[in-house]
Amino acid sequence: MEATLEGFASPHLFSGSTLDAYTSSVWHASALLADRVKRVRxxxxxxxxxxxQDQVDAVDLDRPLGDTGAALHEVARLYLDNAIWFHEPTYVAHLNCPVAIPALSAEVLISAVNSSVDTWDQSATGTLIERRLIDWTAGRIGFGPDAxxxxTSGGxxxxxxxxxxAREETLAGVPEPRETAIPRLRILATTESHFSVSKSAGILGLAADAVVPVATDGDARMDPAALAAALDAVRADGGIPMAVVATAGTTDLGRIDPVDAVGAICAEHGVWFHVDAAYGCGLLVSTRRRHLLDGIEQADSVTVDFHKSFFQPVSSSAIVVRRGETMRRIAVHADYLNPRTATVPNQVDKSLQTTRRFDALKLWMTLRTMGSEQIGExxxxxxxxxxxxxRQILADDDFEALTEPSLSTVLFRFRPAGLTPxxxxxxxxxxxxxxxxGGQAIVAGTTVGGHYWLKFTLLNPxxxxxxxxxxxxxxxxxxxDEMNQRDTTAAVMV
Structure with a gap:
């Protein structure tokens, strides 16, 4: 049993050698990582x-190596040597970012202490730090003290x-049983909104046609006039508008819906207004582009992904609501965890998760080291x-661009003269x-308007x-080369 206990990071309970093993493991992992980062090109x-697959399958998980160093080197061979390195400047594919170095030190503390920020007696100051960061983010959005x-784990x-x-708030104002009201609930969003909107509708038990598409303008942004008409049409058809989702940074084009105008329409119609700013949340600390989010303070809820536009390690995301009392709609109390008589702040009342990492510490370390202005820059x-x-693409006769970027996404194609759509x-x-x-560069791809486009998603400064x-x-x-191969094949067939 003693040999097993030596593997745990609790030196004051077991023995001094555990502390040595703990320090050695962290140092060894850091040194191994630093070596790989230095060599990656x-x-x-x-x-x-x-x-x-062959390399992973060759590992016998029932025959341990018996040494952390040996296991680390095996992992380095399997994982690090074949990882996708977002910090490399020619990785320009998805919404993945290189991470701010101060956040890495926080990861060591988070994993070692292993706090769970669901209840006070599992986290203590961790609870207060998370709450302070939520307040700070709410302030950046423009919410008041009731926010x-x-x-969360992500957008x-x-x-x-x-x-x-939104569902619970809407149902609270509907004078009919839940079982008859839920099939009538509708979410209004554009086809550019994130797929999680439709996925959420299914999870929430809404009807198959619950997500109502709202037309966009010529720039792929939600059309406010179309939204107002769609809300009227939903009601005329017997539906109940449950929420409107505006996107601040669509996945394909990086477009920002006209948040201010959409918010005004939602207020007029009495509909929950959600802004998905998972991508565009970096504008909250931008020194030059914060105005692109004007009107976001009207939202009832906002999604922010710090692990995208704040350069944080996954996971680091949040939902922020304008009126904190709405969070209580989903509170469930358990006597062993968060009794109604609790006198200390318990975060589990507001979360869909129970056990939850202290991911907020990463953002805290980054803000306290670098400051919000540098993140914005x-x-x-x-x-x-x-x-x-x-501009480079426009100036090159071999390429065409779909449209001018709003954020950091550019859609383009290789299309030299003579190549048909x-x-x-x-x-x-x-x-x-x-x-x-080839491994030298990675780009993304998507289909827009029935055509395939390559995509730069730039999140590396x-x-x-x-x-x-x-x-x-x-x-x-x-x-x-592909065109030459095609022409050669065609000539041989002839």
């Missing part, structure tokens, strides 16, 4: 699924909780880079896969114009 190794919120969970609160920098990338649609996915397997140019040159090289 591209975002991916290029290894195939089959190669990596509240909770840290999907935040959106789910916001719509759950970093977010502004990636938006600037997107505009510069757009249909040929381009067929070529783009192949090019993207070849680029990924260290990505330069030269990095963008090198990725475009790689894409051009791959594209020309």
């Amino acid at each position: 591209q975002p991916y190794s290029g290894a195939s699924v089959t190669e990596l 509240d919120g909770i840290f 999907t969970q935040s959106n789910l909780q916001a719509l759950l609160l 970093m977010f502004d920098a990636v938006v600037d880079r997107a505009h510069e990338a757009y 249909a040929e381009c649609d067929e070529l783009m996915p192949k090019m993207r896969q070849r680029l990924f397997h 260290n990505t330069t114009n030269d990095n963008i140019r090198s990725v475009l040159d790689l894409i051009r090289e791959i594209g020309r």
